[in-house]
Amino acid sequence: MAKEQTKERVHRFVSKDLTLRIAAVDATSVVAHMQDLQKTAPIPTVAVGRSMVGALLMASNLKDGQQVGLLFKGSGPLQSVYAEAGYNGQVRGYTPNPTYQPANYDKGLSLKDAMGIGLLTVARHQPFQKQPFHGTVEMVSGEVGDDIAHYLNQSHQIRSVVSLGVYLDTNGKVAKAGGVIIEVMPGVDEAVVDRIQQNYEKNRPNISKMLMDGAQPVDLVKPFMEGIEFEELEHDQSLEYFCPCTKDRVVRALETLGEAELQDMIDKKEEVHVTCQVCGKPYNVTIPEVEAIKKHLHKESMH
Known part of the structure; x- marks a missing residue:
């Protein structure tokens, strides 16, 4: 398992004019590792898995030694979901209700009811700070990606696209997990933002399906960035499921x-x-x- 985990990393990109900051990841091995350890049922797997992917994408834009923690606390049966990731690619995730199953799966693996209404608190840890910086916003949908985008907009005035996917096989096991985040920096040409929106509406990128079809992280970015030049930055931090318990x-x-x-x-x-x-x-x-x-x-x- 560990050998498998070392291959994956978050890939970082930037638009040629430096006004778009992008990260993409295939995080299948670390999310599958979490499921193996915690024996999570399908909906908890998707909730914790997406949160782990979101934390990894956010952490990749921090500095060395920094970490980000996401705590979703809602009124739904999952109660809470926590994920934490570092710039160095270490990640972990958890829910206190890992075996939760709805009465039926009529709504598929939608997280809305399982998460309920509540708050997302984001903590940013810096190595020399005693207390992390905390920002809290209301959860807008419980679907994780939308809530992260809402947090970035409310707390940092950063507009973003956050698309996360966890695909389970017919046995409820993690087959693929990954995601993309595109953050819009100040000074962007609004025509570029419109273009991303149009690309999204035209292509409707489905992260889980793309990964199942063999997409690499750069392929996850392309449907959003049609007609916008971008290049990859160096970011050689292997993913690892890591827990600092002692x-x-x-x-x-x-x-x-x-x-x-x-x-x-x-x-x-x-x-x-x-x-x-x-x-x-x-x-x-x-x-x-x-x-x-x-x-x-x-x-x-x-x-």
Whole structure:
């Protein structure tokens, strides 16, 4: 699996007059890896997968060491969807309701009902900043791409086209996943914006279908950019499904339980077995370790 993941990367482009910033990606391996780890049902797979693709596209336009996190919190049964990606191509995604299935699939894999109405919060992390920059907007459709475009327009005054696709096979497994983002920079000739709109209406690019037909990232961009010259920029960051979980984080989470709860675990000789929900990595905390955590908490409370 890891070998497969290293081949893919986000491809970045720019229009010849530098007023359009474009990124495209085939992110099939990392989205399939997420599904393998979390055993997500079809609709959660599409929601988390599109969010991961969106985060990767946004992160590719940041600087080295920077990250972007997307948190969709809605009134629908999925409750929330989170995806995080770094400029370096590392990405992860998660929903607390990975096994959600609707009563029927009459509406296909539409996310509107599953996500419901709510908010999209985007966090941009910089390596030397203690607190990330947060921007929050209302979700306009729950279909992820539209919500990202709405966020860029509201928070950064950047008009954009965001087209994301996750294609599942007849068994509900990820067959293809990818997307395109085109951001319009200040000073653009409005005729260029009109041209992109016309291209979109004429070609109706279907990202999932194009990927299934063997399209490369540059091919995903072409239907939007007919008649507009563009070129590729260097961006050699391989995609990797990556989770920064550590045993230290598990220990810190246990500290929040308090002394009485920890003593109860010690009395019952309950070892702690925790599996990271994002990457599936198992962590075990032994009774002596639980005792040490309790001792540490007690010591802290004396100060």
